[in-house]
Amino acid sequence: MSLRFEIKARMGLARLGVVHTPHGSFDTPAFMPVATAGAMKGLTPQQVRETGSQIILNNAYHLFLRPGHKRVEAFGGSHRFMRWDGPILTDSGGFQAFSMAQIRDINEDGVTFRSFIDGSRVHLGPESSMEVQNALGADIIMAFDDCPPAQGTLDDASYKSRVIEANDRTARWLERCIAAHKKPSDQSLFGIVQGGTDPDLRRRSVESICHFGLPGFAIGGVAVGETTASIRETVTLTAPLLPADKPRYLMGVGYERDIWSAVLAGVDMFDCVLPTRNGRNASVFSRTGPLRLRNAKYAEDHSVIDSDCDCEACAGGFSRGYIRHLFQAGEILGPVLASIHNIRHFQRLLLDIRAAIRDNLPLPFERRWPVVTQEACEGTEGAEIDPT
Amino acid sequence: MSLRFEIKARMGLARLGVVHTPHGSFDTPAFMPVATAGAMKGLTPQQVRETGSQIILNNAYHLFLRPGHKRVEAFGGSHRFMRWDGPILTDSGGFQAFSMAQIRDINEDGVTFRSFIDGSRVHLGPESSMEVQNALGADIIMAFDDCPPAQGTLDDASYKSRVIEANDRTARWLERCIAAHKKPSDQSLFGIVQGGTDPDLRRRSVESICHFGLPGFAIGGVAVGETTASIRETVTLTAPLLPADKPRYLMGVGYERDIWSAVLAGVDMFDCVLPTRNGRNASVFSRTGPLRLRNAKYAEDHSVIDSDCDCEACAGGFSRGYIRHLFQAGEILGPVLASIHNIRHFQRLLLDIRAAIRDNLPLPFERRWPVVTQEACEGTEGAEIDPT
Numbered sequence: 001m002s003l004r005f006e007i008k009a010r011m012g013l014a015r016l017g018v019v020h021t022p023h024g025s026f027d028t029p030a031f032m033p034v035a036t037a038g039a040m041k042g043l044t045p046q047q048v049r050e051t052g053s054q055i056i057l058n059n060a061y062h063l064f065l066r067p068g069h070k071r072v073e074a075f076g077g078s079h080r081f082m083r084w085d086g087p088i089l090t091d092s093g094g095f096q097a098f099s100m101a102q103i104r105d106i107n108e109d110g111v112t113f114r115s116f117i118d119g120s121r122v123h124l125g126p127e128s129s130m131e132v133q134n135a136l137g138a139d140i141i142m143a144f145d146d147c148p149p150a151q152g153t154l155d156d157a158s159y160k161s162r163v164i165e166a167n168d169r170t171a172r173w174l175e176r177c178i179a180a181h182k183k184p185s186d187q188s189l190f191g192i193v194q195g196g197t198d199p200d201l202r203r204r205s206v207e208s209i210c211h212f213g214l215p216g217f218a219i220g221g222v223a224v225g226e227t228t229a230s231i232r233e234t235v236t237l238t239a240p241l242l243p244a245d246k247p248r249y250l251m252g253v254g255y256e257r258d259i260w261s262a263v264l265a266g267v268d269m270f271d272c273v274l275p276t277r278n279g280r281n282a283s284v285f286s287r288t289g290p291l292r293l294r295n296a297k298y299a300e301d302h303s304v305i306d307s308d309c310d311c312e313a314c315a316g317g318f319s320r321g322y323i324r325h326l327f328q329a330g331e332i333l334g335p336v337l338a339s340i341h342n343i344r345h346f347q348r349l350l351l352d353i354r355a356a357i358r359d360n361l362p363l364p365f366e367r368r369w370p371v372v373t374q375e376a377c378e379g380t381e382g383a384e385i386d387p388t
Numbered sequence: 389m390s391l392r393f394e395i396k397a398r399m400g401l402a403r404l405g406v407v408h409t410p411h412g413s414f415d416t417p418a419f420m421p422v423a424t425a426g427a428m429k430g431l432t433p434q435q436v437r438e439t440g441s442q443i444i445l446n447n448a449y450h451l452f453l454r455p456g457h458k459r460v461e462a463f464g465g466s467h468r469f470m471r472w473d474g475p476i477l478t479d480s481g482g483f484q485a486f487s488m489a490q491i492r493d494i495n496e497d498g499v500t501f502r503s504f505i506d507g508s509r510v511h512l513g514p515e516s517s518m519e520v521q522n523a524l525g526a527d528i529i530m531a532f533d534d535c536p537p538a539q540g541t542l543d544d545a546s547y548k549s550r551v552i553e554a555n556d557r558t559a560r561w562l563e564r565c566i567a568a569h570k571k572p573s574d575q576s577l578f579g580i581v582q583g584g585t586d587p588d589l590r591r592r593s594v595e596s597i598c599h600f601g602l603p604g605f606a607i608g609g610v611a612v613g614e615t616t617a618s619i620r621e622t623v624t625l626t627a628p629l630l631p632a633d634k635p636r637y638l639m640g641v642g643y644e645r646d647i648w649s650a651v652l653a654g655v656d657m658f659d660c661v662l663p664t665r666n667g668r669n670a671s672v673f674s675r676t677g678p679l680r681l682r683n684a685k686y687a688e689d690h691s692v693i694d695s696d697c698d699c700e701a702c703a704g705g706f707s708r709g710y711i712r713h714l715f716q717a718g719e720i721l722g723p724v725l726a727s728i729h730n731i732r733h734f735q736r737l738l739l740d741i742r743a744a745i746r747d748n749l750p751l752p753f754e755r756r757w758p759v760v761t762q763e764a765c766e767g768t769e770g771a772e773i774d775p776t
Contacts, residue, residue: 332430
C-alpha cells in the first residue's frame, strides 16, 4: 500500500492525523491548494511551501490537454515537471469534463467533449483517466466518476433518476478504474461517493463504493451549485458513513465555515480554488471577512490585508493601498501577493482546526474566523474565471 | 551630500567602486533592473534581492500618473510603498513623456502630453519633475532633460538644430531643477548630458552640464534608435569627459556587449528593461545567446535555461519545457521565472565585470558572454510591449 493514515487524536467525529505518501507526509485535516495546470499562479514551489501547504492538487484534465500527460511523464511526472517534491493529488478529469467542456456525448464508455484549447474532440473514461493519472504520477489519484448536475437544473423526478444513473455508473466505472490502475504500489486510488442531495441515494452510493478496499474515499458531487445548508447536510450525513480508518476527502469545498463543519463530521482533506481564483481577482480573505482590494476605499489604506496574518504579504508589510495599486496597474505582483495571502489564510484556518482537535477544545469559530458564505463573496470574481 | 562614491580599483578607464546612499550601498559597475510602476513584474522584493540586484529604478512618469506621487509620499515614499529597503533611482519622467505620450506641446516650461491612463492633459517640467521625485523619495533622482528624437527621423540640418536646442534647454532646465530640488541632503540629483550622435555637440553638452557640482552625471539621449556602433562611439567619446570622481550613468543601455564596452569607457551605472520586458515575452538570455521559449523546439527540452546559471529558475531545476508550458498555458509563473533568470543573467555579467576590474584581467568576453545586439534579439518581443 502506497499510503498510510495515522489518526493521532479525535474530538467527536473530527480526527487529527497524518497521511504518509511516497513523497512525504501531510497533516490532516489538510487543505490542498490547486495548481491547475502545474503551477500555483505566480508562486514558486518554495513560496507555496512557505504558505504551510504540504500537499497540492493538479487537474488531470488540464495537463491531459496541455502539455499532454505523455509529455509530463517524459519529464518524470508532475513532481519533477513542476519541481514540487511533496505529495500531489490529481483529480480524474471527470468533473472538469462534465462542468467545463462542451460535452458531445456521455455514455458507458465515458465522456466525449470539445477541448477548451483547440476545440478538438477528446474522450475521457475510466481507463483513459487512469492512464493519464498514472502518467502524471501523483501520490493520490481519483476515480473517474459520473458527476450529475446540481438539483434545480432538472425537475425532481429527472434529478433523482439522473443521480441514480450516476451512482450506478460511478460504481461500475470504479471497478474499471481499479482494473486499469497500473501503479497501485506508487499511487493510491481514492473512490468517490455520489448521490446528490438525496440522503437515501448518498447512503446507497456509499455502499456501492466503500466495499472496495481502497486507501481513501472522497465525497463528490457537492458544491456543484447547492446552498451552503444543503452542502452541510449532505456532508454531515455522508462523512461518518465512510470507512473510519481511511482518509476522507471532501472535493471542492469551500469557505472557512464549510471546512470547519465538515471537519466536525469527520472529513480529513479539502481542496478549493478560492484562494488563488479570488486572489487573482483582488479578493482577499481575512479574519474579519473578505476584502475586495480593487475598491477605491483601499487606495489610501496603509494597513496590511490582515494584521493578524504571518504570510509573506502581511508580514512583509505590503499595504492594501499598494496591492490595490498593483491590480490597478496590471502588475502581476498583485495576484502573486493576494494568492500567497489567501492560501496562507486557509492554512492558518487548518492549523487552528488541528490545534482544536489536538487539545480537544472546540474552535471558538465566531470569534476567530468569519462566517463567510458564497453569498457574502458574490461578485468578488471578475470576468476572468479560471477554467476549473 | 547624500551620496558618496568610492573607487576601489581601475583597469584602464574602467572603475570598480561602491556608491553609498541613505538606503545602503551598491557596487559599481551596477545594473539596475526597472520596477516601472513600483513592482518588478511578479517578483517580491526578496526575490529581486536574490538576483543580486542592489539598486532598482522606478519610473517617475508612471508613479506620477498612477497612483500619484502625493499618494506614494503619503505611504512614506517609494521605498516603503513597494517594500524595497535598498537604494532606488527615479528617472525624471522626461524620457517617457517625450517617447510614449501623445505630446501636445513642448516649450520652455516643459512638456504637455496626454496621460496614457485616462487621456487627460498633463504637464511635466523641471519644477514638477523635482516635486514628483522629491515626493517619491528615491536616493538618486534625475534632472528633467530635453530628449531629442534619434537621427534618421529628421534631415541632418534639422537634427543638428534640434539637438542644439535640446542641449541648451537641458542646461537651462538643469539650473531650474537644482533650484527646485527640495531635499538635496536626502536625494542626490544627477545631471544628464545630451548631444545626440554629434561628437562636438556631446562635448558642448558635457561643458554646459558638468560644471554644476552635482553628485553624479548621466549620458542621456543614447539607445533611442541608433545603431549599436553609434551608441558605442557616443559612449566611448562622452564617458571619459564626465567628472572622474563622480558616478557615471548610461541611461537605458543595453545588451551584454554594450554594457561591457561602456564599462571600458568608464561608465559605472546601467539600467535596462530588457530582462523584465523580454522575460515577460518568454525571451530569455543565456551565455550562448537568447532563447525564445515559446518556440516548439523547447517543448520537450528537459534542460534548464542556462546550466551555468545559479538563479532561482535554473538552480531550482525548472526546465525549458516546463517554462514553455507555463507561457503556453498563460500561467504567470512563466514571466516570473523568466524575469528572475534574466535579471540574474545581467547581475552575473556585472559580477564578472567587477571581478575583471578588481583582478585587472580583461573579461574574456567572447568566451563567457554572447555578442548580442538588438538585431539578434529582433522579434523576441511580443505584441504586448511595456510602456516604458
